[in-house]
Amino acid sequence: MRKLINNPDAVVEEMLRGLALVNPGVRLEPESRVIGRKDFGKKVGLVSGGGSGHEPTHAGYVGPGMLDAAVVGNVFASPSADAIVKGIEMANGGMGVLLIVKNYSGDIMNFGLAAELARDLGIEVAEVIVKDDVAVPDSTFSTGRRGVAGTIFVHKLAGAAAEAGLNLFEVTRVAQKAIDNVRSFGVSLSSCVLPAVGKPGFEMADDEMELGMGIHGEPGLERVKTMIAFEAAEYMIGKILIDLDYRDRECAVMVNGLGGTPLMELYIMAAEVDKLIKKRGLDPIRYYVGEFMTSLDMVGASISILRLDDELKQYLFAPADTPGLKEKGKCWRCQ
Amino acid sequence: MRKLINNPDAVVEEMLRGLALVNPGVRLEPESRVIGRKDFGKKVGLVSGGGSGHEPTHAGYVGPGMLDAAVVGNVFASPSADAIVKGIEMANGGMGVLLIVKNYSGDIMNFGLAAELARDLGIEVAEVIVKDDVAVPDSTFSTGRRGVAGTIFVHKLAGAAAEAGLNLFEVTRVAQKAIDNVRSFGVSLSSCVLPAVGKPGFEMADDEMELGMGIHGEPGLERVKTMIAFEAAEYMIGKILIDLDYRDRECAVMVNGLGGTPLMELYIMAAEVDKLIKKRGLDPIRYYVGEFMTSLDMVGASISILRLDDELKQYLFAPADTPGLKEKGKCWRCQ
Numbered sequence: 001m002r003k004l005i006n007n008p009d010a011v012v013e014e015m016l017r018g019l020a021l022v023n024p025g026v027r028l029e030p031e032s033r034v035i036g037r038k039d040f041g042k043k044v045g046l047v048s049g050g051g052s053g054h055e056p057t058h059a060g061y062v063g064p065g066m067l068d069a070a071v072v073g074n075v076f077a078s079p080s081a082d083a084i085v086k087g088i089e090m091a092n093g094g095m096g097v098l099l100i101v102k103n104y105s106g107d108i109m110n111f112g113l114a115a116e117l118a119r120d121l122g123i124e125v126a127e128v129i130v131k132d133d134v135a136v137p138d139s140t141f142s143t144g145r146r147g148v149a150g151t152i153f154v155h156k157l158a159g160a161a162a163e164a165g166l167n168l169f170e171v172t173r174v175a176q177k178a179i180d181n182v183r184s185f186g187v188s189l190s191s192c193v194l195p196a197v198g199k200p201g202f203e204m205a206d207d208e209m210e211l212g213m214g215i216h217g218e219p220g221l222e223r224v225k226t227m228i229a230f231e232a233a234e235y236m237i238g239k240i241l242i243d244l245d246y247r248d249r250e251c252a253v254m255v256n257g258l259g260g261t262p263l264m265e266l267y268i269m270a271a272e273v274d275k276l277i278k279k280r281g282l283d284p285i286r287y288y289v290g291e292f293m294t295s296l297d298m299v300g301a302s303i304s305i306l307r308l309d310d311e312l313k314q315y316l317f318a319p320a321d322t323p324g325l326k327e328k329g330k331c332w333r334c335q
Numbered sequence: 336m337r338k339l340i341n342n343p344d345a346v347v348e349e350m351l352r353g354l355a356l357v358n359p360g361v362r363l364e365p366e367s368r369v370i371g372r373k374d375f376g377k378k379v380g381l382v383s384g385g386g387s388g389h390e391p392t393h394a395g396y397v398g399p400g401m402l403d404a405a406v407v408g409n410v411f412a413s414p415s416a417d418a419i420v421k422g423i424e425m426a427n428g429g430m431g432v433l434l435i436v437k438n439y440s441g442d443i444m445n446f447g448l449a450a451e452l453a454r455d456l457g458i459e460v461a462e463v464i465v466k467d468d469v470a471v472p473d474s475t476f477s478t479g480r481r482g483v484a485g486t487i488f489v490h491k492l493a494g495a496a497a498e499a500g501l502n503l504f505e506v507t508r509v510a511q512k513a514i515d516n517v518r519s520f521g522v523s524l525s526s527c528v529l530p531a532v533g534k535p536g537f538e539m540a541d542d543e544m545e546l547g548m549g550i551h552g553e554p555g556l557e558r559v560k561t562m563i564a565f566e567a568a569e570y571m572i573g574k575i576l577i578d579l580d581y582r583d584r585e586c587a588v589m590v591n592g593l594g595g596t597p598l599m600e601l602y603i604m605a606a607e608v609d610k611l612i613k614k615r616g617l618d619p620i621r622y623y624v625g626e627f628m629t630s631l632d633m634v635g636a637s638i639s640i641l642r643l644d645d646e647l648k649q650y651l652f653a654p655a656d657t658p659g660l661k662e663k664g665k666c667w668r669c670q
Binding site: 001002003004005009011014015016017018019021022052053055056060187189190206207227228229230232237255259260261262263264265266267268270271272274284287288289290291294296297299300301321323326328 | 336337338339340341346349350351352353354357358387388390391395456522524525541542561563564565567590594595596597598599600601603604605606607609619620622623624625626629631632634636656659661663
């Protein structure tokens with residue numbers, strides 16, 4: 001097994017210890033596996049989470065301008081409702097807490113239950129469900145579309161709205177607006193290897209590509225011979241643009257690596273995407289290229305496109321300081 | 336071939352177009368393959384470069400607080416002296432230019448020649464050579480130690496010194512001080528696949544690990560059975576600490592992925608490194624975990640440790656805003 005790990009059953013605990021090292025502004029609750037901000041002012045709290053194996057999602061997005069707590073489950077498995085309640089408590093600054101949940105059955109169930117339990121504790125809790133993946137209408141672990149890398153935009157925009165002092169109703173509105181305006185599609189060139197399994201979940205030939213594969217290796221639309229970057233980008237962009245009308249609109253574009261694909265190839269994909277969407281009338285004003293929501297060591301990439309208006313643009317460019325995403329805000333050198 | 340590329344012979348041009356998209360503060364000179372800052376004040380210019388395939392190194396570090404230009408060669412091949420001269424001209428703000436060069440024969444020759452040519456054009460040029468890899472005394476492409484991920488610290492510290500307005504002599508002194516205080520060691524669990532070749536440069540069994548492999552797949556110290564993360568970290572730390580006395584000193588630690596290793600494993604490595612170096616009397620005050628200097632899709636990781644004093648610490652924490660490394664400086668929310 002080509003992995004730098006110790007005990008396969010301890011990868012989550014050990015990974016979280018490492019993550020806490022790079023982000024001195026957080027504390028780790030090892031029992032419940034929550035990463036939460038140490039200090040934040042009176043504001044709406046933002047909580048996300050889900051199975052691990054998607055780093056830096058979600059624990060890497062805890063910090064000023066994004067999440068206040070992330071609750072981390074086992075590899076590809078939802079955290080427990082009890083752990084999520086702990087996260088809600090850590091994120092509660094007295095103005096209520098918004099849960100940002102990707103649309104997978106386990107997460108829907110456990111975050112929903114946790115919301116009820118937290119309300120019983122007197123905390124005001126709202127919830128949004130991200131379902132940005134246009135690949136398949138239903139999937140192995142989801143009824144309805146899956147939530148994938150577009151979730152990072154929801155963290156960013158809702159996070160900025162919360163930092164701006166908006167109330168729970170308004171922050172929830174901004175999060176839902178982000179969800180309504182983002183679409184994603186991914187392709188993979190390999191399975192991923194779960195630490196506890198030690199071999200690929202399924203076999204893919206060296207010259208095969210899965211179009212629309214999920215971030216847990218769920219089946220996509222079809223298995224084809226490997227496309228070149230231009231063909232893959234054209235296919236993905238086609239699927240995204242047919243689902244939402246982006247014409248003549250400013251947008252932000254994320255080209256996300258799934259764990260095993262190097263940055264060089266993500267930049268090549270970004271260059272293709274840029275040519276294609278400009279030809280289709282989109283106005284891309286910001287690119288994010290890198291690993292934002294991975295699938296262990298899977299080879300592949302996803303594209304997410306966020307349609308912007310003035311309000312979303314303002315929150316997109318607001319400052320953020322997390323290991324997974326940093327945004328300087330208006331000044332970077334005003335010391 | 337599990338790669339999202341188009342023409343294997345065009346990966347560098349296409350990758351640079353994508354990189355320019357994520358960094359609106361730069362312009363790309365496609366002919367000479369230089370990425371340079373559009374605007375910078377009167378300051379010492381910083382130029383680095385080398386073969387591509389190591390993204391975000393070096394072109395991803397062009398921006399405020401780090402490099403002013405990066406010159407990009409073919410995959411694993413040095414850029415030409417003419418291209419480097421172009422980079423020097425782009426980075427020249429009237430206070431001279433410092434070249435930060437990794438110790439590989441091709442780079443040494445071409446950057447050295449470019450420095451001479453630029454001096455003939457009336458530009459004051461200084462040069463530092465990074466040789467942080469303690470694995471082997473000489474290597475396939477180097478006489479003396481190889482330059483690897485510790486180079487990013489040199490970019491950061493010299494970049495901050497240049498932004499602070501220091502003159503060429505002083506910026507060069509800071510860069511050399513960074514070089515004198517950083518050591519690195521890497522391990523790999525696979526070869527990498529060159530786009531133009533399409534298959535691994537050599538075979539490694541699934542249960543093998545190369546200790547001290549170079550970032551172009553150059554041989555390391557030995558091939559062993561795969562170690563667990565703790566054992567690998569202990570071995571790597573041992574090699575680094577025997578080479579430089581870090582005891583009772585503050586330090587910055589980089590755990591760098593080589594392209595095919597997911598963030599989860601890098602965090603696990605970081606947690607091991609932290610335990611080990613604290614036991615040995617080091618005081619780690621800052622961790623960098625992610626992909627900073629890759630080797631295409633190679634599976635593996637390197638550790639770099641920078642020994643700090645008050646001067647280096649000040650430059651380490653100064654603001655920077657590049658795709659590869661962002662540092663907020665003292666304020667992130669002063670809008």
